[in-house]
Amino acid sequence: MAHRLTVIGTGYLGATHAACMAELGFEVLGIDVDHEKVARLAAGDLPFYEPGLEQILRRNLDTGRLAFTTSFKEVADFGDVHFLCVGTPQLTGSNAADLSQVTGAVDALLPHLRRECLIVGKSTVPVGTAAALADRIAANVPIGADLAWNPEFLREGHAVEDTLRPDRIVIGATSERPGKVLREVYAKLLAEGIPLVLTDYETAELVKVSANAFLxxxxxxxxxxxxxxxxxxxxxxxxxxxxxxxxxxxxxxxxxxxxxxxxxxxxxxxxxxxxxxxxxxxxxxxxxxxxxxxxxxxxxxxxxxxxxxxxxxxxxxxxxxxxxxxxxxxxxxxxxxxxxxxxxxxxxxxxxxxxxxxxxxxxxxxxxxxxxxxxxxxxxxxxxxxxxxxxxxxxxxxxxxxxxxxxxxxxxxxxxxxxxxxxxxxxxxxxxxxxxx
Missing domain, CATH: 3.40.50.720 (NAD(P)-binding Rossmann-like Domain)
Structure with missing residues (x-):
């Protein structure tokens, strides 16, 4: 059975990922706690400027492959692969990252999970975050809910190209199943020769921040x-x-x-x-x-x-x-x-x-x-x-x-x-x- 995808968080990263995964042929449901943002996206109105993305958004809304909601229950019932695309801003008064949106999104999803699924982190997080979230999931979900970390590498102004033709795909996991599922999700990209790096949580988390630090x-x-x-x-x-x-x-x-x-x-x-x-x-x-x-x-x-x-x-x-x-x-x-x-x-x-x-x-x-x-x-x-x-x-x-x-x-x-x-x-x-x- 083909995977059905959800995208949690519909800001710059989430809206881009949701529209582009629908463009690849998946059924995708995006969710956000911001009702106004969800209404705008559902109407085909992109809340930010990104060349080429609004056309993809509207095309996939028209085909029915893409939809948006504010209900975590609907998300849990709809998909078996849940992409976590929320923000990690700088904490007020500190250099550290604010992970409240990450933990809040996971905590909102977990009570509604009733079947085997994969949660995929794409947000940029401090190393060690994925392992802590995996423990949180294991302690709160009786069914099989795995976690993988699949960092994003989007450049603003080139986000569509970077999603549909990325330089590389990095997947961090602790077992074989998450890698197998994501290879299926990214099969079209991998068939085009996009490099794939399978690694652990910590290395996957460090790839994104190391790349940004180098640049x-x-x-x-x-x-x-x-x-x-x-x-x-x-x-x-x-x-x-x-x-x-x-x-x-x-x-x-x-x-x-x-x-x-x-x-x-x-x-x-x-x-x-x-x-x-x-x-x-x-x-x-x-x-x-x-x-x-x-x-x-x-x-x-x-x-x-x-x-x-x-x-x-x-x-x-x-x-x-x-x-x-x-x-x-x-x-x-x-x-x-x-x-x-x-x-x-x-x-x-x-x-x-x-x-x-x-x-x-x-x-x-x-x-x-x-x-x-x-x-x-x-x-x-x-x-x-x-x-x-x-x-x-x-x-x-x-x-x-x-x-x-x-x-x-x-x-x-x-x-x-x-x-x-x-x-x-x-x-x-x-x-x-x-x-x-």
């Missing part, structure tokens, strides 16, 4: 080099290019600029450090403190760079900010470097107007004190400086001569080292960027 380290490394380049009057973009030709290093995540943000990298590396301290091996991850510190310094340095460009003060200045989301292809503003810089400049006396192709509604809700525009032209009108803080393609394609017609002064700060410096300077702009002369 964060690579980003902060090149941004540390940008600090050195500024002091030495060198060009970090040329340094990065030269490094990228070494196949041991490569070019990915070696782009100098404003640094990383979002709902994953910052909180995940902090939670990783907190868990290492609990395990008594905090010195092994002490370098991540500097990774985090370098990343935060990039924001402060960007503010300083803009202030220097404007003669040492923001008082009475008008700033046009291009970008609010933490990265292009997303409306996610969690820990957004762009909004952090914009808010800091506004607090220091400037009038700041922000434009973003997807994230304006989220930005307005969290940062109502900033000004917002409906277009690039409106955002930069009469500006003393234009700041590129999120590298959306439409910003990279701007004509500097046309933009120059509406600003007060042709000053541009490229916070992502993404613009063609020669083209902007050739149009009479004073061009500044992190780590460049």
């Amino acid at each position: 964060a380290t690579k980003i902060s490394f090149i941004n540390a080099m940008a600090e050195v380049c500024e002091a030495a009057h060198a060009d970090v973009t040329q340094l990065s290019e030269a490094l990228s030709y070494d196949d041991r290093i490569g070019s990915k995540f070696l782009n100098p600029g404003l640094g990383f943000g979002g709902g994953c990298l910052p909180k995940d590396i902090r939670a990783f450090m907190a868990r290492a301290e609990e395990l008594g091996v905090d010195q092994a991850l002490s370098f991540l403190r500097e990774v985090d510190a370098i990343n935060m310094r990039r924001r402060a340095r960007t503010v300083d760079l803009v202030r220097e460009l404007l003669g040492g003060t923001f008082a009475g200045k008008v700033i046009g900010v291009l970008g609010a989301s933490f990265k292009p292809g997303s409306d996610d503003i969690r820990d957004s470097p762009a909004l952090d810089v914009a808010s800091t400049i506004r607090d220091q006396g400037a009038t700041v107007t922000v434009y973003d192709p997807a994230a304006l509604a989220n930005a307005r809700r969290v940062h109502p004190h900033l000004g917002y525009a409906r277009s690039t032209g409106e955002a930069v009108c009469d500006a003393d400086a234009v700041l590129l803080l999120t590298e959306w393609r439409e910003f990279l394609d701007l004509d500097p001569e046309e933009v120059g017609k509406v600003v007060r002064t042709r000053n541009v700060v490229d916070g992502r080292n993404a613009l063609d410096a020669g083209r902007w300077r050739g149009a009479g702009w004073v061009y500044r960027a992190l780590g460049r002369p």
Whole structure:
């Protein structure tokens, strides 16, 4: 009999996983405690921006393969494989992960289980979480309910591709059955040659946080080099290019600029450090403190760079900010470097107007004190400086001569080292960027 899947938690990870598993041909039921979110998804309205996902959502609602509910009893009766896709935010006042949504979801499901099933964790959790949940399940469910850990590796803006054509599938389990079931669930992907790693709970949990820690380290490394380049009057973009030709290093995540943000990298590396301290091996991850510190310094340095460009003060200045989301292809503003810089400049006396192709509604809700525009032209009108803080393609394609017609002064700060410096300077702009002369 074909497996019927449920997805517990319909935020970014859960909604993506539910829609994409339905796209693979499964009957899928998603559940969330947020009634409004469930109603929106059931109506085909995606509550966040992710390229290509809304079409998949609507197509599979129309076929009947995908549905949503708020009932854990309905979920338990419907499926035999339950994917756990809830959030693990940073605890208030601590670097540790808040696991209340994980334990809450499991506790809500267990009383309704009446048949053999598999619970599959996809959330990013501290190592040791799966073993504790397995004990919790064994103590509360008389029937056969197994647990596996199958970490997600989604990139915002590429989540559909990362779900349907992942780089690898990792499964952590303590017996053969969970691996057998998940090989059946992922059979189409495995037939395409996607690598499969079968391992234990602890290794599976560590894969995700280790990957994020490595990527964060690579980003902060090149941004540390940008600090050195500024002091030495060198060009970090040329340094990065030269490094990228070494196949041991490569070019990915070696782009100098404003640094990383979002709902994953910052909180995940902090939670990783907190868990290492609990395990008594905090010195092994002490370098991540500097990774985090370098990343935060990039924001402060960007503010300083803009202030220097404007003669040492923001008082009475008008700033046009291009970008609010933490990265292009997303409306996610969690820990957004762009909004952090914009808010800091506004607090220091400037009038700041922000434009973003997807994230304006989220930005307005969290940062109502900033000004917002409906277009690039409106955002930069009469500006003393234009700041590129999120590298959306439409910003990279701007004509500097046309933009120059509406600003007060042709000053541009490229916070992502993404613009063609020669083209902007050739149009009479004073061009500044992190780590460049």
